Amino acid sequence: MHNSPCDAASIVIAPSILAADPCDLGSAVASLEGSSAKRLHVDIMDGRFVPNITFGFDTVRRLHALTALPLELHLMIVEPERHLERFAACGAAGLTVHAEASPHLHRTLQTIRELGCAAGAAVNPGTPVTALFEVTELLDCALVMTVNPGFGGQQFIHSMLRKIERLRQHFTDCSRTTDIEVDGGITAATAADAVAAGATTLVAGTSVFHHPDGAAAGVRELEACITSSVKKHS
Ligand code: DX5
Numbered sequence: 001m002h003n004s005p006c007d008a009a010s011i012v013i014a015p016s017i018l019a020a021d022p023c024d025l026g027s028a029v030a031s032l033e034g035s036s037a038k039r040l041h042v043d044i045m046d047g048r049f050v051p052n053i054t055f056g057f058d059t060v061r062r063l064h065a066l067t068a069l070p071l072e073l074h075l076m077i078v079e080p081e082r083h084l085e086r087f088a089a090c091g092a093a094g095l096t097v098h099a100e101a102s103p104h105l106h107r108t109l110q111t112i113r114e115l116g117c118a119a120g121a122a123v124n125p126g127t128p129v130t131a132l133f134e135v136t137e138l139l140d141c142a143l144v145m146t147v148n149p150g151f152g153g154q155q156f157i158h159s160m161l162r163k164i165e166r167l168r169q170h171f172t173d174c175s176r177t178t179d180i181e182v183d184g185g186i187t188a189a190t191a192a193d194a195v196a197a198g199a200t201t202l203v204a205g206t207s208v209f210h211h212p213d214g215a216a217a218g219v220r221e222l223e224a225c226i227t228s229s230v231k232k233h234s
C-alpha cells in the first residue's frame, strides 16, 4: 500500500484543545502532563472560512506559557497570510493554512518557514488532495481533514482514507517522509485505519478531552489501538 514509517512509536497524537472547557484551558493542558501527547493542536476559526469562532492571539500566547508542548495552529481563517507573523510571535511552533483559503499557497508556506515555524497545508474533504502536490517541497505537514472543518465531535468520513493513501504514495514517489496529519473524528474505532492509510499524526479532540478517565487516558487508548493494529499488520 504505502511505505510510511508505520512504526507505532513514531505516530504522534496531537490533542485538540477545541474539545476542552474554554473557560479552563489551564486544567486541560495540565491534564496532558505525563501523557505521550507530542503537540497541542489549536483550532483558530474566524466565523468566515468556517461558521465557528474560537481562539485569538492572546489565548495562543497564554497556552504557550502554560505548556511545554509545541503548539500547532490550524488556521481556519480567510487571508491567513495577514496573521502569520503575529501567531508566530505568540509562540506557534507550526502554522497550518487551508489550501482553499490561500490562493498564493506556495508563497504563504515560504513565509511560514521564514518565520521559523513548521509549514502545514490542509485540504477540506471536498478538495482534491492534488492541491498539495505542487507545494510538496515546502510542506512539513500535510493535513487531511476527515470532517468538514468548524466543529469538534463529528463523524469520521471514511472515504477520506483513500485520499490519505494517495498522498502517502505521492510522498513516497518523491522520496519524502512528510508528516501526514489527520483531523476530525479520530477515535479508538478510526485511529488504526488512518495510520494504516499512511497518517503519521492524529489530531484528537473529543476522544481525548471527553474521555471518562481523563485526557491522558484518552491519549493512551488511541496509542493502544495503533500499537495493536501495527503489530497485527507487521
Ligand atoms: C475541526 C477541527 C478539529 C477538531 C477535531 O474543524 O479542525 O481539530 O477539534 O475534533 P474531534 O476530534 O472531536 O473530531
Ligand code: ZN
Pocket: 016, 041, 042, 043, 074, 183, 203
Ligand atoms: Zn483542527
